[in-house]
Amino acid sequence: MARPRSDSRPSTPHRKFGPPGSQADGSRRTHAQIPFLVGLITCLAFAIAACGEAVDPDPAEMDPRAEHVHDAEAELGEVAFPTSCSDEVQPRIERGVALLHHMMYAQAGTVFDEVTAQEADCAMAHWGLAMSNFQPFWGSADIDAGREHAEQAVALEAPTDRERAHAAAALAFFEGDDVSYAQRVRNWEAAMEEFHEAFPDDREGAAxxxxxxxxxxxxxxxxxxxxAAILEEVYTEEPRHPGAIHYAIHVHDVERHAEDGIQFARAYEDIAPTVPHALHMPSHIYVRLGEWDEVIEWNRASADAALLHPAGEYVSLHYPHALDYLMYGHLQKAEDEQARAVLEELASEDHFEPHLASGYALAAVPARWYVERRDWAGAAQLEPGVPESFPWEDFPGAEAMTHFARGLGAARTGDVETARAATERLAELEAASEAAEDYYWAQQIEVQRLSLAAWIDLAEGDADGAVQTMTAAAETAGEMEKHPITPGDLQPAYELLGDMLMEVDRPEEAFDAYQTSLEVWPERYHTLLGAARAATAAGMEEEAREFYNQLAMLTADADPEEREGIREARERVGSE
Structure with a gap:
């Protein structure tokens, strides 16, 4: 059966809304302020009163993983969620709702736990615990725990229709035992649509x-x-609403619409300056635009903040998630020493939150280290399932990343047997994703499997078959949008196609493939280098100069000894 495919190329313009003056006046937080934020986060962790004026901290507060770091005074934006619970717990409930909008689910759960400990019959606190147990945009949920709290929220029969409708909508996600995750999300959407129709003025329900x-x-x-239309209404009523701005960034995190989202990225920078995911979210837009300095700086701040916000006993998913984006940014600028430091930093931690975002980053960071540096022998030696403490069997899309990198490295070094074994495992993971109705990851793994099969064909001497299969993989990838879990593919399929076409001496077609890739993923190091080399081989000197110049500017701060392409670009630019 053919799997459903998403319409990934909007034919109608996006509806745009944004903070007054955010684009017109060009206002934004400067790079100089980012170190200040990191310093502020550090000061919070060590209970320093005035960033330099020391106090005698409690020993527990010296641990940056301590639970106290969800400081009640930390800024989160503005929400309005009236309940029939006591006035004493109302501020905590609204804080929990704000954390839900920031997708800080574990931290939101801690807040709602505190409320139920204080007021066990607060229905909306149990609703909040249910909402903290599923993460609709990330494909993760604790069904048993969430169902328990949703049922309790319903059973408490809050005195207002609105509260009872919120409880019922949450339960709609968790009801049923033999229900796929995708169907649960559809059930929740239908329930929230009914809620929105019944309570159109409820801002949080609308978000x-x-x-x-x-x-x-x-x-x-x-x-x-x-x-976008719903969020526009929410934003108009409350310009500092965390859900309106956060979700709007996801709306614009799509091909060719990233520039429309820059205003939201800049607005979110100011909403919650110590919340890890808020510090990370602007980079969803910056990575689309190839603005690597912003990607690096905001994800460094996000990762540092994430270590201050553990997910219970686990290292929060926001930490490896930010490190993946950080690694990606450094590698595009050919800052390989900084990238190595990120790799080592991630490897120094363990006991990660069992979540797709954690698993994807754990697989992606080492894979990117080898593939982006074209260390094919190193890529071929990657071991799946590291660290062993992580439940890889629950996340086939994450595991697939390692097999793809390993297989690609093997194929590029002539180890066809290892490459073929990787292809077989990818086919199994693709089938597992499809059986779970996780069609996005099934299709993503299909692209990886086809790409790897193409490079195996080339290694075995079938150049025509290789190009045909690689073209099919690229066309399939071209129908897809990036998942929010990743800053970008391990190697974009059209970039892979360009590399293959150069291998078989078809530089004009290779140039076109690189150009196609750059339309979606601008300012990628290897795509720029590939386009420059393809243009040179095709006798397109003007185009070659343009791309070598772009590459030289991109890597202006990089060590030319790190990569051959840096020296090549500087020599070409310097000789003209």
Whole structure:
């Protein structure tokens, strides 16, 4: 059976809304302020009163993983979630709702736990615990725990229709035993649509409905536009609403619409300056634009903040997630020593939150280290399932990353047997994803499997078959949108196609493939280098100069001894 494919190329313009003056006046936080934020986060962790004026901290507060770091005074934006619970717990409930909008689910759960400990019959605190146990945009949920709290929220029969409707909508996600995750999200979306129709003025319900609608199919133009329209209304009422701005970034984290999202990235920078995911989210837009300095600086701040916000006993998913984006940015600028430091930093931690975002980053960071540096022998030696403490069997899309990198390295070094074994494992992971109705990852793994099969064909001497299969992989990838879990593919399929076409001496076609890749993923190191070399081989001197110049500017701060392409670009630019 053919799997459903998303409409990933919106034919209608996105509806745009944003903070007054955010684009017109060009205002934004400067790079100089980012170290200040990191310093502020450090000061919070060590209970320093005035960033330099020492106090005698409690020993527990010296541990940056301590639970106290969800400081009640930390800024989160503005929400309005009236409940029938006591006035004493109301501020904590609204804090928990704000954390839900920031996708800080573990931390939100801690807050709602505190409320239930203080007021066990607060229905909306149990609703909050249910909401903390599923993450619709990330494909993760604790069904048993969430169902328990959702059922309790319903059973407590809050005195207002609105509260009872919130409880019922949460339960809609968790009901049923033999229900796929995708169907649960659809059930939640339907319930939130009913809620929104019944309570159109409920700002938080509207934001959650927009998230639900977008989560059903993030790549669909229809879903993007509908979510944008709802979020516009929320934002108009409250310009500092964390959900309106956060979810709007996801709406614009799509091909060719990233520039429309820059205003939201800049707005989110100011909403919650110590929240890890808020510090990370602007980079969803910056990575689309190839603005690597911003990607690096914001994800460094996000990773540092994430270590201050553990997910219970685990290292929060926001830490490896930020490190993956950080690694990606450094590698595009050919800052290989900084990238190596990120690799070592990630390897120094263990006991990560069992979540797709954690698993993907754990697989992606070492894979990127080898593939982006074209260390094919190193890539071929990658071991799947590291660290062993992580439940890889639950996340086939994450495990696939390692097999793809390993197989690609093996194929590029002539080890066809290892490459073929990787292809076979990718086929198994693709089938597992499809059986779970996780069609995005099934299709993503299909692209990896086809790409690897193409390079195996080339290694075995079938150049025509290799190009045909690699072209099919690239065309399939071209129908997809990037998942929010990743800054970008390990190696974009059109870049892979360009590399293959250069291998078989078809530089004009290779140049076109690199150009196609750059339309989606600008300022990638190897795509720029590939385009420059293809243009040179095709006798397109003007185009070659343009791409070598771009590469030289991109790597201006890099060590020319790190990569041959840096020296090549500087020599070409310097000789003209």
């Amino acid at each position: 959650f409905y927009a998230l639900a609608h977008l989560s059903v199919d993030p790549a669909s133009a229809e879903h993007q536009d509908r979510a």
